[in-house]
Amino acid sequence: MTPLRTSSGPRRRTVALASAAGAVLATIVPVGLASPAALAAAPGTPASSPWSDSGYQPRPGDWRPYVLAPAGHDVAPVSVLSADPRGGAVQGDPEGALGGRPVRLVSKGDRTQSPLLTFDFGKEVGGRIRVHLAGASTTPPTLHVCFSESRQFAALTPQANNGEAAYAPGCDTANIWTGYPGVTYGYDADSHTLSLDPSKLPATVTDAQLRGGFRYATLFLDGPGWVDVDGVSLAFDAAPKQANPADYKGWFLSSDNELNKIWYAGAYTVQMDTWMSGTAKSWPYAAGEPDHSDAQVPYADPGQEVIFDGAKRDRIVWQGDLAVQAPVTYLSTDDLAAVDNSLSSLSAQQLSDGYVPAESLVGQHNEDEIRTYGEYVTWFVYNHYQHWLYTGDRAYLDRWWPSLTKAMTWLESVRGQDPQGLIAFGAAGSCGHYGYSDCGHETYVNALYARNLDEMAELAGARGLAGDAATYAARSTALKKAVNDQLWDGATGAYRLSRETPDVYPQDANATAVLTGVADAGQAQRAMDYLHANSWSTHGALTVSPSAPKSAIGPMYEPLPSGFEASARLAVPDPSGGTQASGLQLMRSFWGYMLSKDPGSTWWEKADAAGDPGIGQFTSLAHGWASGPTVTLTGQVLGVAPTGAGFAAYAVVPHPAGLTWAQGSVPTPHGDIAVSWRALAQGFQLQATAPAGTSGRLAVPTQGRKVSVRLDGRLVWDGSAAAGSAKATSDGQYVYVDGVTAGHHVLHAQNL
Known part of the structure; x- marks a missing residue:
């Protein structure tokens, strides 16, 4: 299991081969085997496919062969x-x-x-x-x-x-x-x-x-x-409102065939998790009752889709899973209605004290877990912030703003019980996580809450609530300091699991400390170095080091925090490029490994230390929370991310990490943002086309070199300072140009 609207706002657009069978098939006469793109041999598909041709070379602009989704809703073996x-x-x-x-x-x-x-x-x-x-x-x-x-x-x-x-x-x-x-x-x-x-x-x-x-x-x-x-x-029947599921609104392509497949497998996994809201699973309790998927998600529009955690099971909506699935949806199919319906259904379940259940309350099993997962209240806030950032839907934000403030009041009341200023969910009876249970004062949940405080400060500011924004910002500053004072181990160079378990340094703690801004640049580098040296293993990154004292979180391979780690590695300021390159290495290792196994097209819920599905035959092998690399590849490698509501402001900050080129398109409420970049022998070239109603920041990486930079042929950076009146700055790793207007632009860096 995953312990795991119709909006009135401005955005209304049309909407591996499998592993060897071994003894399992010993008594069966084999007739034929097919990889996921044995689909490539199906009528109407090209003879050469990235999914079936080991020598396939990506070609700029040719992204459609990577799409796994069918063109319609009739499929044959x-x-x-x-x-x-x-x-x-x-x-x-x-x-x-x-x-x-x-x-x-x-x-x-x-x-x-x-x-x-x-x-x-x-x-x-x-x-x-x-x-x-x-x-x-x-x-x-x-x-x-x-x-x-x-x-x-x-x-x-x-x-x-x-x-x-x-x-x-x-x-x-x-x-x-x-x-x-x-x-x-x-x-x-x-x-x-x-x-x-x-x-x-x-x-x-x-x-x-x-x-x-x-x-x-x-x-x-x-x-x-x-x-x-x-x-x-x-x-x-997956993605039922998408008449042509293969018709993506956003896409990604790079010089690396494996990374391209990883992006599209993530998008397809989320499509496989998208179903009508009346096809949820209410786990049976009556002896002899067969399994079925015909329950209605509470508070969801019955005529609309939702995004379940997994295609096979649990087939309910979860806050933490949606935190990955919603951005994947925004960046690929742009099936906004499915996101809205999912998030609204969860929001409507809020309890009177502000606590928000982690999952759709479908059936007694889920009702029994109503207060289990305190972590997921932080994802509730995060999901609404991401919705605002990607859609700019003010009406949706206003509708749920009282629920957001109530959830934050609940979280702050929990933190207020600790004289040292950290959250722990033991007293609330809500110690459950995405994959384990811990009641201590943890780095992981406190980092997530610190990010919520930053998010609420921004949202309050957008709503004109300056006083509330200042309060949230001050709490964030205090909480980040408390985490660093109490949970950073300077001698080890990593964040502890918790005050109660100070000698375990888990993946989730260190990755989220980087992603949420708890860690400064030096701490971020040391934390990533620690994980690489101690927790990386055969198939990727483990939840904890195999030599760590026994704890509730592993070691195992967990796709959700592994996605955090891959993103965190790309976020580290990195003059040598090694840490950022290791983020792509982690994707190739763990997600590439999953692609080499069944079903070879979608991502697993979890894996044990041996690399097998973590809860055997019950494991979901199409689980959207594992699709984080799809977001990372667009948002960090290609570099396109919203910085203002609904992409009214955006940034393009590429992280090449050893790639020679990348390109893609991102759907926004204003129209598509198209980006391509290429690493050159003597510099770097970025091209971007943005729609009216947007203002952008474009950046080119310098890798610590001295470069001159031209925007549309005009010098904007002379190697040391902005040229003329150009809005150009540098932090030593990038040269940034701000206030770039709509239209097509070329930013070119030349080594000096």
Whole structure:
């Protein structure tokens, strides 16, 4: 699990191959394997694809081959993965089931003897499966379909998934009550039954219930008889309001093929998490109840989408997940209505004391967690600030401003209980985090709250509340000082987990201290050096050093804080370029590793220290909180970020980190901002085109060299100072030009 509107404002626009199967597939006859872009071999797609061609070279402007989303909402498998007769028979060429040539599945008994026919969609998909049947025996067996996001956790041997294969062969589990690691299966909670009438065949039978996220679909029979299968397809129900899910409004491209794939896999993961608000999951409690996704998210518009944490599960909206998913959405599909509906539904759940539940209160399980996650109140504030920054929607801000101030009052009341001025959630009974529980006075949650105070100061200023803005700013200054005084270990060069656990220096503490401005430049560099030296391992960055004293947070691979760390590394002032380059190295290592595994197209919820999905078959493998690199690549590597509400002010500050070029487009309420840059042998060139109604800051990196800089051919920096009346400055790492007007501009740096 993830412990894890319609606006009246101004912005209204149209809206790897998989891992080896090993013993799991030892008894199965393989028919064909496909990578996510075996899609590249599908009709209408190019022969050469970044997803299937190991030698693929990115070409400026050619970003569409990276898009994983389908062009419409009808999707077909790309291959038959396997056909296993078991105690029955598979008659005919299994591949015929993809091309209108019937393959007969014959069962001689119950589901434990049924033949299995497994289809590979080549990537993560979701929706309602459709099977075309050419015929069936007079008394047909019951036809079932099982789903799995990976081959590793498809229950195809008796031992798999705690005995699931006896009930639902080919399934992983989305049901916490049967199949969660350590829970033995006692009934079929995961397969879907396809109703058929032999007197009305041939016909297409359609699943009455959607399955949120899967790559593989396995047909099996229960009872004696046969069916002839000659077609399988899927009603792709993710991103339902996007008529053409592949039609991105924003995009990114660079000289690095792997990083490009990482950007698009992140965008696709969030699309896979975007569904109608009436398709949430209310985890079942009644014995024998099958899993289903048909609950309504409280307070959400039932006619609109929301963004769930995961496609398979939990299938509810979470504050912390939305903190990553919303910016990804703004930068890719620009599906603002889905963000608005999600954020409004969570906001409307606020309790009378100002506390905001972390998740959609769908079902008793979520109701039981209503006060568990104090951390997520900070993400509630952050999400509203990001919404304001990206959309400039004043009406939306005004609507929820009282809720924001109440949430901040609750957070400040918690901090006020500590004479030393730090937050701890023990007394409030809200110690839960994104992946662990800790009741101490932590660097991580205090850094998040310090950022909230800065955000609220800015929002209060925008609303003309100067006194409130000053109060929030003063509290932020005091809190940052308290964190540094109490939690920075100068001897070690890193931030502690908490006052109560002073000898553990976790990833989340150090990354967020950098990102929230708690750490100064020297502390930021030392903290990143500490993590690199102590917590990096085979597949990326661990939550804590393997040699650290035992704690609740690992070591493991957590995509959410790993995304923080990658971003923090790019944020460190870095004359040598090594720390910023290590941010891209972390992306290639951890996210590249996930791409090499199933489903090879979307990001995992978590991974254990061995690099396997962290909670086995229950792990979500299309989890939006892991999509942080998509935001980082646009906002820091390409360098485009809003600095004023709705991009009325923006900055383009590239972080090349070893790349030779990058380009992209960012949708804004005023129109698109298009940017490209190239690192040259003797300098750097940036081009930017911005719409009317915006004012920008453009920057070129100097890497500590002396450079002259020209804007549209006019000298603005002579190597030491601004030339003439140009609004140019330098901090030794960049030359900045402010007040750049709308239109197309070229900023060129020449080494001196």
